Amino acid sequence: MNKSFLPIILGVLLATLHSLSYARGEVGFTIRAGDKEAHWSKSQLLNHSARQVLNIPLLNYPDQNFSINAVPISVLLQDMDLTDASVLIFTCLDGYSGVLEKKYLLNDDPDASRAYLAIEPDEKKWPPLPKDANTSKQSAGPFYLVWSNPEKSDIPPEFWPYQLSSLDVEDDFARIFPALLPAGHLAANDPARKGFQVYKARCMHCHQINGQGAAKLGPDLNQPMNPTEYFNEAALKQFIKDPTSVRKWSDMKMVWVKDDIWKDEEIDDLIAYLKHMAERKPDMKQASN
Numbered sequence: 315m316n317k318s319f320l321p322i323i324l325g326v327l328l329a330t331l332h333s334l335s336y337a338r339g340e341v342g343f344t345i346r347a348g349d350k351e352a353h354w355s356k357s358q359l360l361n362h363s364a365r366q367v368l369n370i371p372l373l374n375y376p377d378q379n380f381s382i383n384a385v386p387i388s389v390l391l392q393d394m395d396l397t398d399a400s401v402l403i404f405t406c407l408d409g410y411s412g413v414l415e416k417k418y419l420l421n422d423d424p425d426a427s428r429a430y431l432a433i434e435p436d437e438k439k440w441p442p443l444p445k446d447a448n449t450s451k452q453s454a455g456p457f458y459l460v461w462s463n464p465e466k467s468d469i470p471p472e473f474w475p476y477q478l479s480s481l482d483v484e485d486d487f488a489r490i491f492p493a494l495l496p497a498g499h500l501a502a503n504d505p506a507r508k509g510f511q512v513y514k515a516r517c518m519h520c521h522q523i524n525g526q527g528a529a530k531l532g533p534d535l536n537q538p539m540n541p542t543e544y545f546n547e548a549a550l551k552q553f554i555k556d557p558t559s560v561r562k563w564s565d566m567k568m569v570w571v572k573d574d575i576w577k578d579e580e581i582d583d584l585i586a587y588l589k590h591m592a593e594r595k596p597d598m599k600q601a602s603n
């Protein structure tokens with residue numbers, strides 16, 4: 315065989331393999347905004363002109379030190395129209411999902427926290443996530459949202475999604491998930507309204523209410539029944555603070571919410587929101603369909 319064809323044949327083979335893995339959706343990262351969508355493969359991101367090698371503490375790898383390849387999120391978002399955007403919904407490979415506020419992601423203040431998309435190279439995988447339920451030894455890859463100086467802008471732990479697959483730029487929370495909102499007539503300092511903020515920050519990543527929210531990891535917290543309708547209140551509070559103190563099994567996913575970050579008042583507000591939502595179910599006939 316003529317040797318000069320060999321690189322071409324190899325090239326075609328590689329391109330085919332690449333498009334196969336691309337088609338399976340394994341290695342890409344996507345940002346959607348309105349009718350615009352941008353997609354990058356792992357290698358495109360690793361070869362990105364704005365890629366940096368960072369050596370920063372990683373929330374999900376306490377006490378471990380390794381450098382990571384990362385591209386600032388602001389660079390990936392620069393071709394998107396974000397004028398009307400207020401939130402970005404992130405989605406992870408396992409269905410975990412949540413809301414990031416734009417103001418944190420696109421902060422120009424040099425003293426503020428900076429968000430980066432970290433990319434796990436195939437030839438040098440990151441260590442397995444050090445958590446109890448990680449029997450399959452998965453790492454935070456393929457993509458992981460990380461922050462430099464997270465303490466500067468009080469970045470909450472929920473803003474470090476790992477095994478990330480996409481970001482959706484949304485202009486208005488109420489428009490996307492109207493069935494999560496407390497009644498419009500409630501005062502700004504009503505506990506149910508404050509509890510809604512707690513729900514968005516700490517529960518929405520895994521649960522839905524009235525079938526709304528991007529996550530599908532845990533059960534809907536209003537349909538068919540709301541936990542305030544079948545848990546006694548003290549047990550529910552205890553479950554929220556420390557799920558394994560109420561029930562535990564090896565594959566439990568809700569354990570990580572246990573944290574020292576809870577203030578009792580926040581839990582009271584959250585219960586007020588849940589109780590309020592129990593009065594705000596869509597037609598139950600529709601819900602059971």
Ligand code: HEC
Nearest residue numbers: 516517519520521531532533541554565566567568569571
């Ligand atoms: C990391 C994902 C995750 C987060 C965050 C999370 N949950 Fe859960 N939750 C689950 C999953 C999954 C279940 C089902 C049981 C399990 O695997 O732990 C569950 C179960 C529950 C249940 C029990 C439902 C039942 O009938 O047994 C309640 C109540 C609940 N969650 C409330 C909350 C509240 C309130 C928050 C916010 C403070 C929250 N969860 C945050 C994943 C999560």
